[in-house]
């Protein structure tokens with residue numbers, strides 16, 4: 043997936059087009075210049091005789107008056123509606139009032155009387171027990187025990203049964219509806235790549251209300267999204283805030299973009315700009331007709347555009363001032379207007395809220411310079427991975443309020459400008475007075491799960507109230523709608539979510555969503571989950587709070603990115619263990635008082651270990667005191683290019699792609715000691731199985747199994763298996779232009795391999811005979827159920843020609859759930875990659891997105907049908923979240939997936955499907971504080987069986 047939602051493009055085609063348009067534009071510019079000179083001469087000549095000019099006045103008085111009226115609009119300062127509204131302007135007549143009874147409510151505000159200093163640190167925020175009354179599209183009352191006799195007529199009552207209730211989630215970075223899913227060429231409308239500077243285009247003109255993804259996103263509790271143009275242009279165009287209710291089905295009166303606008307009063311306008319890699323990659327080629335080519339060029343394009351808009355604003359202000367004095371009808375020209383610079387002028391007039399895609403220090407610093415040179419404000423820098431390093435630069439931005447940072451929680455390193463980033467960014471920013479908010483960039487992340495970004499930020503140290511605000515009230519505030527949405531408070535829009543668990547807990551899903559007081563799901567699937575208290579009431583510590591209280595705005599840990607320092611120990615003691623989750627050694631210690639002692643990297647005792655403990659203490663051996671310690675199996679990442687690439691978008695950092703005619707072994711290209719591998723290791727992923735890549739982001743070749751913590755391939759056990767499986771990807775290629783041809787070629791190869799002689803072969807035929815003999819697994823990357831069905835037919839045919847079972851593994855498998863019984867019957871395994879697929883592409887269009895829309899996801903269907911299933915990764919960063927993926931499978935498994943089965947999806951099952959020996963018991967394991975399957979879990983130590991323990995403290 044191309045990041046930042048840039049379309050996949052071939053530079054040559056694109057620039058062939060843009061070269062022509064640029065020539066045309068150049069001609070146009072020359073024409074305009076000539077016309078301007080002529081006009082100036084004309085002005086000079088008429089200036090010479092004022093009287094003469096009056097005589098030649100032929101301007102329309104009506105238009106002059108209309109123009110003068112426009113001056114009022116030009117000068118207007120947007121102001122959010124003050125005072126209490128009786129009705130929401132979006133309210134559709136006929137919708138009755140609703141009372142939500144017995145909810146555990148997060149209002150989004152601290153209790154009255156809390157000082158802002160205290161509130162910053164979370165004081166006064168809590169869950170309250172209350173009923174919520176909604177009428178005319180607004181929240182009317184939030185009080186405990188609203189009496190039935192006190193309700194409006196015809197009030198529907200919804201029993202929340204004690205569950206958590208929050209305001210609807212607000213995602214301030216989405217391309218849903220302008221880049222509808224599944225992704226089709228004909229519907230890709232988010233980047234107006236006819237020019238780098240297009241402030242004049244509007245996402246509103248491309249919004250497709252029938253994008254099914256709108257509904258999927260809403261099923262994650264998202265009620266409001268800012269629909270931004272893409273980031274291919276330095277100036278991308280105007281953006282619009284929508285709500286996720288479309289047509290009669292969702293309680294609206296029509297299917298239209300207009301009807302979706304979150305603020306029908308149009309208080310604010312919105313705009314998108316983008317710095318850095320993208321624009322220069324799209325437009326930059328050598329030659330005067332092309333550009334920007336570099337960051338220097340981008341800055342010039344920005345400043346040049348702002349200069350045009352400033353000149354327009356100045357000319358308009360001069361005209362309006364003169365018209366005020368002499369009367370519009372006496373003006374000698376019309377009001378200067380220019381549709382090309384109108385919206386940018388509005389930005390300079392402070393009527394537009396600007397969001398800027400900007401990652402790096404040079405980009406951020408240059409943009410902050412532009413704000414001061416041309417005097418405009420920025421609401422937020424998006425993808426702002428490096429902001430955590432430079433809060434003081436942000437504070438220099440024009441307007442007095444530093445821009446917020448709109449972030450992903452842990453999606454990083456994918457391109458050069460994302461290579462410096464930190465999971466602790468949100469926490470560090472908050473400590474330094476910058477607001478962090480969390481966004482999806484849908485479809486880069488499925489916005490259905492944007493609340494999970496906030497949850498991971500919380501996991502990484504951002505206080506609970508700041509993390510939740512980062513997808514609700516803080517985002518609403520940045521959209522200029524902070525007194526209408528983002529809180530549960532009388533007078534606010536009735537956008538409400540009742541959750542099946544704490545919204546920042548692993549796997550949280552809505553059980554119902556209301557937009558403007560109208561329920562959005564007719565028959566929502568509710569997962570069978572135990573009713574749970576909010577995280578704080580479960581005794582889950584807010585990690586940031588205790589630290590903030592003691593050390594103020596200090597960075598924690600010893601590294602500048604906020605991560606903890608690692609040391610490698612031979613002898614070590616862990617106390618405070620409550621659970622051992624290693625297969626075959628499962629044990630629970632109710633008192634949380636078990637101990638683990640290691641000598642020379644080997645476990646010598648588990649349990650009460652009284653003797654070993656006192657011996658260790660006598661020897662002064664390092665002791666780590668855990669709170670709710672868990673010992674978990676180590677995980678294996680399978681499916682991404684971990685170990686074969688470092689920065690996906692930088693070819694010099696990757697192994698490269700196999701083609702139709704080449705095939706390689708990953709072991710021959712493995713790269714160790716990278717930031718991605720370091721992240722894997724510190725997140726408890728000790729091993730990876732990586733196949734070589736194939737064009738279209740697929741796999742082709744022989745995968746290798748290796749240790750993520752090794753420094754190079756020659757270290758002991760660094761490569762624990764040279765050849766794991768033979769991989770292919772079913773996509774259209776040059777050699778097999780049709781999918782049917784690709785399947786046919788694969789079958790031909792397999793049948794040929796049955797007869798081939800292992801002594802005189804090359805290329806794929808070095809391994810195919812082992813595959814048909816059932817010795818080596820055949821792993822095919824494929825999503826479409828129809829193609830998987832074709833593969834099962836090939837499997838049957840090949841098996842009929844041999845006595846062996848073809849060990850087939852489906853990688854991807856978004857639609858595999860449709861064939862679950864057949865997969866089980868044929869012993870075909872599935873590595874779900876990504877774990878939670880959505881209809882991103884055509885061949886994933888029948889993905890199951892989970893409650894409240896579907897009863898479970900692919901893993902539930904496959905697991906219940908008896909298919910051997912595992913959770914894989916498609917992008918390297920997903921490795922960080924493998925324990926959480928298991929946690930989601932467990933929490934959302936309708937009680938049918940045990941903790942140990944869930945852990946098996948990211949450890950043991952991978953080895954079972956490959957027929958390879960995996961990590962063994964006490965030889966390899968991970969020490970966590972809290973359950974690794976919960977949001978509170980943190981990896982504290984890793985043992986990968988090589989004689990030492992890596993500890994983070």
Ligand SMILES: *[C@@H]1O[C@H](CO)[C@@H](O)[C@H](O)[C@H]1NC(C)=O
Pocket residue numbers: 138195196
């Ligand atoms: C009550 O609601 C029903 C539909 O839910 C509607 O048909 C009826 O007109 C409403 N009555 C009043 C008094 O609002």
Ligand SMILES: *[C@@H]1O[C@H](CO)[C@@H](O)[C@H](O)[C@H]1NC(C)=O
Pocket residue numbers: 144202203204205573
């Ligand atoms: C609210 O729901 C909880 C959880 O089901 C229940 O224990 C409690 O009795 C309910 N309270 C009221 C007032 O109905």
Ligand SMILES: *[C@@H]1O[C@H](CO)[C@@H](O)[C@H](O)[C@H]1NC(C)=O
Pocket residue numbers: 567568897898902906936
């Ligand atoms: C969901 O599927 C499970 C079987 O996996 C079934 O027991 C349950 O009743 C289903 N729930 C709904 C709401 O359909």
Ligand SMILES: *[C@@H]1O[C@H](CO)[C@@H](O)[C@H](O)[C@H]1NC(C)=O
Pocket residue numbers: 631633635636637649650
């Ligand atoms: C934990 O404490 C309980 C009660 O003091 C004791 O019975 C038990 O043996 C201890 N367990 C371990 C593993 O130390």
Ligand SMILES: *[C@@H]1O[C@H](CO)[C@@H](O)[C@H](O)[C@H]1NC(C)=O
Pocket residue numbers: 797798799800801
């Ligand atoms: C492969 O070659 C060996 C030795 O050259 C021969 O004995 C064997 O029959 C051949 N097998 C096939 C399937 O052709």
